[in-house]
Amino acid sequence: MRDIPRRVWLEISKSQLTHNYNAVASRVAPCEVMAVLKANSYGLGVLPIAETLKEAGAMRFGVAEPFEALQLLSLERPVHILSSILPEEIEPMIEAGITIPVTSLESARLIHHTAKKLRKFAIVHFKIDTGMGRLGIILEDAFDTIVQACALPDLICEGIFSHFPMAYDKESPVSRTQIKNFKTLVQQLNTRRIRFKYVHIANSDAINNFPESYQRPFNLVRTGINLHGAFDAHGKRSIEIHPAISLKTRLTAIRHMAAGSAIGYGQSYKLKEPTRVGTISAGYADGLPLSLSNQGHVIIRDKPCPIIGRVSMDYTTVSLAEVADAQIGDDVTCLGSTESNCITIESWAELKNTHPYEIICSIGNRVERRYVQ
Ligand SMILES: Cc1ncc(COP(=O)(O)O)c(C=O)c1O
Numbered sequence: 001m002r003d004i005p006r007r008v009w010l011e012i013s014k015s016q017l018t019h020n021y022n023a024v025a026s027r028v029a030p031c032e033v034m035a036v037l038k039a040n041s042y043g044l045g046v047l048p049i050a051e052t053l054k055e056a057g058a059m060r061f062g063v064a065e066p067f068e069a070l071q072l073l074s075l076e077r078p079v080h081i082l083s084s085i086l087p088e089e090i091e092p093m094i095e096a097g098i099t100i101p102v103t104s105l106e107s108a109r110l111i112h113h114t115a116k117k118l119r120k121f122a123i124v125h126f127k128i129d130t131g132m133g134r135l136g137i138i139l140e141d142a143f144d145t146i147v148q149a150c151a152l153p154d155l156i157c158e159g160i161f162s163h164f165p166m167a168y169d170k171e172s173p174v175s176r177t178q179i180k181n182f183k184t185l186v187q188q189l190n191t192r193r194i195r196f197k198y199v200h201i202a203n204s205d206a207i208n209n210f211p212e213s214y215q216r217p218f219n220l221v222r223t224g225i226n227l228h229g230a231f232d233a234h235g236k237r238s239i240e241i242h243p244a245i246s247l248k249t250r251l252t253a254i255r256h257m258a259a260g261s262a263i264g265y266g267q268s269y270k271l272k273e274p275t276r277v278g279t280i281s282a283g284y285a286d287g288l289p290l291s292l293s294n295q296g297h298v299i300i301r302d303k304p305c306p307i308i309g310r311v312s313m314d315y316t317t318v319s320l321a322e323v324a325d326a327q328i329g330d331d332v333t334c335l336g337s338t339e340s341n342c343i344t345i346e347s348w349a350e351l352k353n354t355h356p357y358e359i360i361c362s363i364g365n366r367v368e369r370r371y372v373q
Contacts, residue, residue, distance in 0.1 A: 006368040007281040008249045011336070012044055014052045015373055016244040020227050021056040023239050028207060028214040028221050033057075034080065034200070036224035037072070038064035043361040044228065044245065045369040050075055052371070053227065062222050065089075069098045080125065082161075082222065084135050090114045094122045099158065101127040103136050108149035115154035124149075125159030125198065128185065130178040132163045142185055150194050159198035159220070160186065167205035167213070168235030175210055186217050204231070208238045230345045230356040243344065246336025247363065249282035251300060254320060254328055263317050264309030269294055271308075276320040278305065280332045283314045287363035288334060289352040292316070296351055299333040299341045300326050 025033050035058040041049040050061060050072055060078040063069050066089045072079045073096060080099040085107065091114050093100050102108045102124045115122040126146055129136035137145050150157050162182050167175045179201065186199055200220035202213035207221055208231070214221050229244030231237045257277050263269040271277075280298060284290050293310040298318055305318040305326075320326045335343050345356045352359065 006366075007252075008247070008286045008364070008366065009368040009370050010044070010363055011246040011248065012049070012369060012371050013242075013244050013246075013373070014048075014371055016229055016242045017049060017052050017227060018056040020229055020241040020244060021053050021058060023241050024204075024207060024221070024223050024226055025057060027239055028202070031202075031214045031218060032059055032198075032220045034060045034062045034220055034222045035227055036062040036082070036203075036222050038062065038068055038082070038224070039361055040068075042224060042228050042357065043363050045371075046071055047074075048369070048371045060220075062224075066093055066098070069093065070096060078123075082127075082163075085111075090122075091118065094118055094120055097123070099123045099125060101125055101136070102149060102155075103127050105137075105145045105148055108145070108152060108155065112149075112152035112154045121154055121156045123156045123158050125161055125196075126157070128160065128162045128182060130162040130182050130201075131174060132165045134163075136162070139181055139185065143188055146189060146194065147192055157194075158196065159200065160189075160196045161198075161200045161220075161222075164201065164203060164206050164213075167203060167209055168232045170209045170236060175206065175213070179210065179212055183217060205235055209236050225357060225360075228360055230360060232357075233346070233349055233355040243336065245345070245360070245363075247282070247287065247334040247367070248336070249280050249286070249332045249334060251278050251326060251328055251330040251332055252281040252315070253279040254326060255279075264293075265312055266310050269309040269317075276324075276326070277308070278318045278320045278323075278326060280316050280318060280334075281314065282332070282334055283312045283316055285313045285364045286334075286367050287359070288316060289348055289354075289359070289362075291352045292348070296348070297343070299338050299343065300330055302338045302340055304341055 035053045040046045062080045062082045069079045111122045127136035128142050198220045199217045202221040204223045204226040206213040259273045261271045296307045297304045303323045309317045345359050348359045349356045
C-alpha cells in the first residue's frame, strides 16, 4: 500500500523538549529530575520523548502503571510507577526491575514475598498521602508502616515521596502544611536510622511556586507538564519553558458562500455577508475542543482565521475573509506559532474551561506525531 501524507499532524520539537528539561534541571539543581511520561507522555508519544529527554540528561522516568513502565525498559534507566500496584502486577514488575510504590503495609508484604519467591530484591519508594486524598499510606499511619516495611529483607527501600493537590496556589497553606508534615515524618524516621536515598515531593507546580519543595531533604523532583512546554492553568510561571508542540492540518476546501448561508451542525453561524469559507481537515477527533466553535481561530498564511460554525469530528469551517490568497492544500496551524501569530495550549484550555493537561492529552489517535529538531 502506498504511503499517503497524513491530513493532521503534531510537530513535537525535540530542541524545545531539551530546552525545557534544561530549564527545570538548572532551576532545581542539585536535585535530580525524574521525567514524568505517563499516559504515553501526555499523549505525545512516549519513546521518542523519553529518548530525547534521556539525551538531555534525564536519569529516571515516572509512569502511572505497569504497561507504561515496560515500554521504557529499552532506555536502561530506572523507571518508577508513581501511583499504585495490583497484586498480580508485582511479579512482572520485580522481574523487570521497575521501581514500585509501597502504598500500605499489605502491599509492602506482598512485594517482599514475591521478591523472596523470585530470589530478587524489589526496589520500592514509599508513597505517602499528605493531602492528595487519592493513593498512598495515610500520613498518620506512615511512621509505623514504614518502620515495619523497612524490616522486610527483600525490599530495597530506596525512596519516600508524596504528591501535591494544589501546588499551583502559592497563597494556600495546603502545600506548606504537606511539606512540613512530610519533613517531620522523614526526621522521625531518621531517629530510627531509616534514611532514604531519594526524598521527593515536587511536581511542575511546586517547582514554580514552592522552592522549599526542591531543597533539603528533597533531592529529586518529578516533572511532566513543564517538560511538555506548558503550565498548569493557575499559579506562578517562574520557569522559562517554551511550547514544544504545534498541531497542523491542511485547507481542504474553499467556497464562496452567500450572505445568510448557515454553517455546520446546528446552523449556529449565519454569514452576514458573502464570504470565502475555508474547510480545514481537523475536528474534535483530532483534539480541537468543541468549544472553539464560533470562538477560536486557526492560522493560515500567517493570518488568523476565525472559526465559524460548530467544530465537527473531522472538519472545521473558518472565514478566509482576511486571507485572499489562501489556496486549497495550504498548511493550517491550529495550535502553535507562525511568524507573527501564536495559538497557545493555555488559550484553548481557557476556551474549554479546562486545564492544559487535558488539552495535550486529547490530541487524537489519527494525528501523526512528528518529532522535529
Ligand atoms: C505522582 C505524580 N508526580 C508527578 C507528576 C507530574 O506532574 P506535572 O505534570 O504537573 O509536573 C504527576 C502527574 O500528575 C504525578 O501523578
